[in-house]
Amino acid sequence: MRDGDAHGAEEPASEQQSSDGVTIPEPQDRAKAIPEAAVARLAVYLRVLSGFAEQEVHTVSSEELAVAAGVNSAKLRKDLSYIGSYGTRGVGYEVAVLIGQIERTLGLTQQHSVAVIGIGNLGHALANYGGFPSRGFPVAALFDLDPDLMGVPVGGIPVDHVDDIPRVCAERDVTIGAIATPAKGAQDVCDRLVQAGVRCVLNFAPVVLQVPEEVEVRKVDLAVEMQILSFHVARRSQETSESTASGAEADGAAQSKTRDVNAGVNPVDGMVVRP
Numbered sequence: 498m499r500d501g502d503a504h505g506a507e508e509p510a511s512e513q514q515s516s517d518g519v520t521i522p523e524p525q526d527r528a529k530a531i532p533e534a535a536v537a538r539l540a541v542y543l544r545v546l547s548g549f550a551e552q553e554v555h556t557v558s559s560e561e562l563a564v565a566a567g568v569n570s571a572k573l574r575k576d577l578s579y580i581g582s583y584g585t586r587g588v589g590y591e592v593a594v595l596i597g598q599i600e601r602t603l604g605l606t607q608q609h610s611v612a613v614i615g616i617g618n619l620g621h622a623l624a625n626y627g628g629f630p631s632r633g634f635p636v637a638a639l640f641d642l643d644p645d646l647m648g649v650p651v652g653g654i655p656v657d658h659v660d661d662i663p664r665v666c667a668e669r670d671v672t673i674g675a676i677a678t679p680a681k682g683a684q685d686v687c688d689r690l691v692q693a694g695v696r697c698v699l700n701f702a703p704v705v706l707q708v709p710e711e712v713e714v715r716k717v718d719l720a721v722e723m724q725i726l727s728f729h730v731a732r733r734s735q736e737t738s739e740s741t742a743s744g745a746e747a748d749g750a751a752q753s754k755t756r757d758v759n760a761g762v763n764p765v766d767g768m769v770v771r772p
């Protein structure tokens with residue numbers, strides 16, 4: 498079983514050093530060596546690059562892309578080296594080419610239809626969110642067990658009963674199931690999805706799901722994200738009070754302007770934490 502809640506280890510299987518000091522995995526190790534945290538950042542780069550493409554920006558330097566994505570440029574270059582993209586010295590990266598490489602790596606060259614299960618507050622929000630189809634994840638099916646919801650369209654899609662998960666998922670070629678039920682029903686819903694052949698599960702319910710080895714689960718927990726934010730706020734206020742205590746107020750403003758970008762990097766996934 499793989500529950501993708503944890504952020505993966507950063508080190509690939511084998512590495513070499515590029516001329517500019519970036520550690521690069523051997524080509525044969527690239528696909529299997531991409532750490533979980535780097536995969537998450539590739540998705541961020543893709544979103545940023547899509548914005549550049551919409552503005553008809555054709556090339557981008559690693560520094561520009563790093564700033565826009567909120568990472569430091571060494572980490573960005575290392576992440577892109579995992580997919581065999583090193584850019585051209587003095588020019589940077591071709592936006593369209595890099596988008597294609599990241600999409601292939603993330604398996605986004607085909608659409609993934611999504612089923613949402615549990616059409617309450619969160620399920621309604623997911624079903625109505627317009628951002629999924631444009632990123633290649635159309636919501637194609639909705640399930641609940643509340644009789645009052647049966648057949649009611651949400652975001653243009655009628656709600657079906659969970660008993661119909663196998664038929665509807667097969668008919669609509671669903672590959673991702675997003676579970677937005679209370680914790681109590683989540684494992685049963687997950688089992689139904691797995692029996693219907695769904696191999697990717699996005700779990701919003703506060704419970705650890707048991708799934709077969711071939712099924713990939715990602716757990717989304719906004720409370721955990723808020724705890725991470727809280728950690729950074731607490732650390733910052735501790736740093737400020739230490740700095741005040743040591744009489745360093747006079748050069749505090751200058752320090753915050755020149756502070757190395759690494760000082761703001763989230764230790765969990767390498768993203769720069771915005772104040």
Ligand SMILES: NC(=O)c1ccc[n+]([C@@H]2O[C@H](COP(=O)([O-])OP(=O)(O)OC[C@H]3O[C@@H](n4cnc5c(N)ncnc54)[C@H](O)[C@@H]3O)[C@@H](O)[C@H]2O)c1
Pocket residue numbers: 614615616617618619620640641642643659677678679680681682683685686700701702703717718719720
């Ligand atoms: N991960 C996060 O960051 C996050 C944020 C908010 C809510 N949640 C979680 O999302 C879930 C839904 O929250 P909500 O506020 O939308 O709840 P809600 O009570 O508004 O909706 C739950 C829906 O699930 C349906 N349901 C219950 N048991 C079911 C089953 N076995 N099969 C199918 N449908 C079933 C109910 O009929 C209802 O429509 C909860 O588990 C909550 O803890 C997670």
